[in-house]
Structures are given as structure tokens and as C-alpha cells.
Amino acid sequence: MITLNDVYIIGAGETKFGELWERSLRELATEAGLRAIESAGIYSRDVEVLYGSNTLGGAINAQNDIGGLISDFAGLAHNNIPAISVEASTASGGAAVREAYLGIRSGEYNVAAVGGVEKLTDLYGSEVLDLTSTLLDSEWEGFFGATPAAIAALVAQKYMKDFKVDRESLAMMSVNDHMNASKNPDAHYRNVLTVEGAVSSTMVAEPLGMMDCSPASDGAAAIILASEEYVKKNKIHGIRILASAVAQDYLALHSRKSIYRFDSTVVAARNAYKKSGLKPDDISFAEIHDSYSIYGLIELEDLGFAKKGEAKSLLPDDIKLDGRIPINPSGGLKAKGNPFGATGVGQFVEAFQQLNGKAKERQVKSPANALLHSMAVSGSTSVVHILEGN
Amino acid sequence: MGELSRFWRESNHRYRMVAIKCDNCNQIYFPPRDVCPKCHRESIGKMHETELSGRGEIVSYTIVHDAPPAFMRQRPYVLALIKLDEGPTITGQIVDSDHEALEIGKRVRNVFRKVREDGKSGIIQYGYKFVLEE
Numbered sequence: 001m002i003t004l005n006d007v008y009i010i011g012a013g014e015t016k017f018g019e020l021w022e023r024s025l026r027e028l029a030t031e032a033g034l035r036a037i038e039s040a041g042i043y044s045r046d047v048e049v050l051y052g053s054n055t056l057g058g059a060i061n062a063q064n065d066i067g068g069l070i071s072d073f074a075g076l077a078h079n080n081i082p083a084i085s086v087e088a089s090t091a092s093g094g095a096a097v098r099e100a101y102l103g104i105r106s107g108e109y110n111v112a113a114v115g116g117v118e119k120l121t122d123l124y125g126s127e128v129l130d131l132t133s134t135l136l137d138s139e140w141e142g143f144f145g146a147t148p149a150a151i152a153a154l155v156a157q158k159y160m161k162d163f164k165v166d167r168e169s170l171a172m173m174s175v176n177d178h179m180n181a182s183k184n185p186d187a188h189y190r191n192v193l194t195v196e197g198a199v200s201s202t203m204v205a206e207p208l209g210m211m212d213c214s215p216a217s218d219g220a221a222a223i224i225l226a227s228e229e230y231v232k233k234n235k236i237h238g239i240r241i242l243a244s245a246v247a248q249d250y251l252a253l254h255s256r257k258s259i260y261r262f263d264s265t266v267v268a269a270r271n272a273y274k275k276s277g278l279k280p281d282d283i284s285f286a287e288i289h290d291s292y293s294i295y296g297l298i299e300l301e302d303l304g305f306a307k308k309g310e311a312k313s314l315l316p317d318d319i320k321l322d323g324r325i326p327i328n329p330s331g332g333l334k335a336k337g338n339p340f341g342a343t344g345v346g347q348f349v350e351a352f353q354q355l356n357g358k359a360k361e362r363q364v365k366s367p368a369n370a371l372l373h374s375m376a377v378s379g380s381t382s383v384v385h386i387l388e389g390n
Numbered sequence: 391m392g393e394l395s396r397f398w399r400e401s402n403h404r405y406r407m408v409a410i411k412c413d414n415c416n417q418i419y420f421p422p423r424d425v426c427p428k429c430h431r432e433s434i435g436k437m438h439e440t441e442l443s444g445r446g447e448i449v450s451y452t453i454v455h456d457a458p459p460a461f462m463r464q465r466p467y468v469l470a471l472i473k474l475d476e477g478p479t480i481t482g483q484i485v486d487s488d489h490e491a492l493e494i495g496k497r498v499r500n501v502f503r504k505v506r507e508d509g510k511s512g513i514i515q516y517g518y519k520f521v522l523e524e
Binding site: 125126127129130133137139140141142143144145146147149150153154155156157158161202203204205206207208252253254255259 | 396400404421449450451452453454455456457458459460461462464467469470471478479480481482483494505506515517519
């Protein structure tokens with residue numbers, strides 16, 4: 001009989017997200033990593049393995065092997081511990097945490113570090129667009145002029161027609177993100193946004209305007225995971241990971257069974273609920289991958305918080321900090337920001353603070369369980385984690 | 391040459407809309423694939439080329455304003471999901487059409503056009519686009 005180890009988050013840290021032109025990839029990653037180690041109360045020498053999460057470093061910053069880079073400049077390479085880079089498009093963060101989780105759960109390691117970092121502002125806008133479009137099917141979507149925003153717009157146009165949803169409803173996702181981010185000192189955008197302001201923003205790909213789209217951000221986030229044995233022996237307080245699940249769908253939107261249901265999210269969520277023994281009603285708050293406002297609505301449905309086509313019934317009140325199911329207390333991808341490789345790890349930093357009751361102004365009232373959802377650009381991969389509060 | 395060959399090897403599919411049919415389940419795939427996602431190993435040796443009519447209907451569309459460098463001169467352009475009469479849904483541009491006339495469900499047919507250009511001296515790539523049917 002094989003026994004699997006329970007896995008706990010014992011530390012978390014991040015940099016500010018934003019346009020950080022004066023900071024390098026390695027500086028950001030090291031800052032987040034050291035904060036995580038400090039918050040865990042351990043020493044760098046206690047870390048047995050490192051997983052580095054990044055998406056476009058090779059293309060944008062001319063730097064591959066981010067795991068190796070982080071390990072080197074965080075001073076871990078000196079100890080010759082394993083350092084692996086994880087790339088799963090914009091779901092790299094969730095995927096890297098899952099790899100670390102599996103490493104501890106299997107019994108191979110007792111302490112693992114996960115560091116996610118991205119610097120998207122090292123190139124100009126249209127050049128970045130060329131590279132973010134490589135996350136789609138380059139030959140059969142990107143070749144014809146598809147961008148991540150254009151694909152999201154195709155999803156939105158059909159969804160809005162079939163379920164009679166207007167742009168104001170989409171805007172409420174962004175408005176909620178900005179309201180929460182206004183209370184988060186690490187957020188890229190801390191300004192409050194109105195529905196009118198959102199719907200009148202510059203068109204990116206109709207019907208989506210700039211305020212329906214997450215920004216290109218720089219930033220880093222890191223967490224430390226440890227086994228139950230390590231946590232007990234060292235009398236460390238940790239947040240238990242109840243479930244970790246990942247699922248895949250066709251890479252290109254045009255090959256999927258439905259264009260407004262992310263089956264990767266549906267399946268990953270179903271498996272995570274099953275493993276944790278919880279239902280959507282048991283979740284106290286969720287951090288979801290709302291890279292585009294329309295994706296936020298669809299994810300509310302695919303994660304089980306609303307029926308298909310009915311996410312708008314949760315807007316705007318149910319998703320607020322004091323609502324029935326608070327969504328993105330951190331400010332989400334739209335306002336906390338979207339530094340791809342750091343985004344999914346940053347969700348854990350937020351959940352760690354929330355579940356420890358240390359989120360200050362944006363604290364969700366006595367949260368029991370949190371759900372975190374990290375997704376590859378238009379839904380080809382989804383990673384879902386469920387965490388247990390105190 | 392690496393970049394050139396990347397486009398050249400797909401020209402048959404992009405110029406003439408040559409798809410792949412799985413003779414095991416009769417499903418037609420475009421873009422082409424070497425393995426049928428439904429039949430898996432049963433499809434080995436049974437994936438054969440078949441030409442598409444190039445006709446279909448609009449599943450969804452968007453007018454793209456924020457464009458990558460290779461499409462700067464075309465913006466704003468219309469990108470759409472087209473469900474072809476033979477079954478597959480594909481991504482492509484709709485051209486020569488009044489934006490006001492676009493509607494989900496409308497019929498389109500393919501035309502052969504320049505798709506993108508890599509700067510002033512880079513290669514020009516051709517392929518299918520779509521127009522609204524009269």
C-alpha cells in the first residue's frame with residue numbers, strides 16, 4: 001500500500017506587478033523567492049528542488065531555462081539541487097506548482113520552491129503581440145491574423161448572441177478586478193474602473209475593448225511547499241493543498257467541441273472537486289484566469305459557480321469581496337496584472353494571505369476553502385487547485 | 391530558409407484547401423492531421439487527402455484593431471470562425487465585405503489572397519480568405 005504525503009504551502013512572496021523597466025528578470029525572481037523563503041521561516045539550504053515558471057522568456061528576453069536562472073541567482077545552484085523550468089503557455093504558474101506538489105506528494109522531496117517570473121514590457125506592443133500569438137496554433141490561427149484577444153473576441157461575439165449578454169455585463173468582471181486591486185499594493189493597476197469607462201475604452205478586437213483585456217505586466221511570485229512530516233517536525237503553520245488537477249483541450253479554438261465552454265477547465269475542476277470531496281458551494285473565494293472579461297464569465301460557469309450562459313446572474317454583487325462567491329480578491333488578471341509565468345503562482349500568494357487572514361483591506365471574511373484556476377491562453381490547458389483554510 | 395520552408399510545406403492546404411479524411415470513421419479534418427482523434431491507431435494508413443468546396447457559414451467573427459506587425463496594413467480586418475459544409479470549423483479572414491453586413495450564420499465562400507507580409511523586403515504569404523456569398 002502506497003501512502004501519499006499531504007502537501008502544505010508554508011511561505012509566499014511576490015514583487016509588485018506592473019511596468020518594471022528598471023528591473024531584470026533575475027532581480028524580480030530573486031526578490032520574490034527571498035520573500036517566500038523569509039515568510040516560510042526557513043533557509044535557502046532547506047530547499048530541495050526548484051520549479052521555475054515562465055512563458056516567453058526565450059522569445060522576449062532572450063533567456064531560456066528560467067529554472068536554472070532563478071536557481072543560480074537565488075544562490076541555490078551552489079547547492080546543486082535540481083531546478084526545472086515549466087512552460088505550459090499562460091498556465092505555467094499553476095503547472096509549476098502542480099509539479100512541486102507531485103514531487104512532495106510522492107515522497108521524493110520534503111521542501112520545494114516554485115518561482116514564476118515574466119517580463120513582457122521588454123518589447124513594444126505590436127512586437128509582443130507577435131510573440132503572444134505564438135501561444136495559439138501558429139500555423140492555423142496566428143498565420144491568418146489571430147491574436148489572443150481576437151480569439152477571445154470570437155468567443156465573446158457568439159456567447160453574447162446566444163445568451164443575450166451585453167458589453168456591460170462583461171465590463172463588470174473588469175470593474176470587480178479593479179475595485180479589488182485598488183486595495184492591493186502589489187497590483188499593476190490600482191485605479192477604480194466604472195462600467196461606463198470600461199465599455200467606452202479603445203477597441204482591441206470587437207466586441208472587446210482595452211478594458212476587457214488584461215495588461216502586459218512584469219512581475220514575479222514564489223511559494224514554498226513542504227510535506228506534512230516537515231511541517232509537523234518544525235512546527236510550521238501551513239495551508240494544505242486539498243487537490244491539484246490539470247486537463248487539456250484542443251490547442252486551436254476552431255477544433256473544440258464548444259467555443260464557449262472550456263472543457264480543460266470543466267474536467268480539471270471536476271477532478272479537483274472529486275479529489276477534495278468539496279462542491280462549488282464549499283468554496284469561499286476563487287482566483288480565476290480572467291485574461292479577458294469574457295473568459296471570466298465562462299470560467300464562472302465551467303468552475304461550477306453558475307450554469308452555462310448564466311454567469312451574468314452573479315454580476316456584479318455575488319462576486320464582490322463580501323458577496324456569495326468573491327472572485328479575484330487580488331484584483332485578477334485585469335488589474336493585479338498578467339505577467340504570464342508569475343500569474344498562476346501569484347494566485348497562491350494571494351490565497352496564502354487570504355487563508356491566513358492577512359489580506360488587510362481586501363480580506364475575504366473567514367474563508368474556509370479557496371479555488372485557484374490557471375489557464376493557457378484560450379483554454380487549451382487548465383490547472384485547478386483547491387486549498388484548505390484554517 | 392527555415393522560415394520559408396515553414397510556409398511552403400503548408401501551401402497545398404492553404405492554396406487549395408486540401409483536407410484530410412479518416413477512411414475509418416469518414417470524418418474530415420482541416421487543418422490536416424496525421425492521426426484521427428476519434429479512431430487513434432485504427433486510422434493509421436487511412437488518412438487521405440480530400441479537397442474542400444471552400445463554402446460554409448460564419449460561426450463567429452470579430453473586427454481586429456490591435457494587429458501584429460505582419461497585418462498592420464490590413465487593419466481593421468475581420469477574423470472569423472467558418473464552419474465548412476464538409477464539417478470542419480476553421481479560422482480565417484473575411485474580406486471585401488461591408489462590416490455592417492456581417493452576421494453569425496451568413497454564408498461565405500473562399501477566395502485566394504495575400505495573407506500577410508513580413509516587412510518591406512520579407513516574404514509575402516498567400517492563402518485562403520473568405521467573402522460573403524451573394
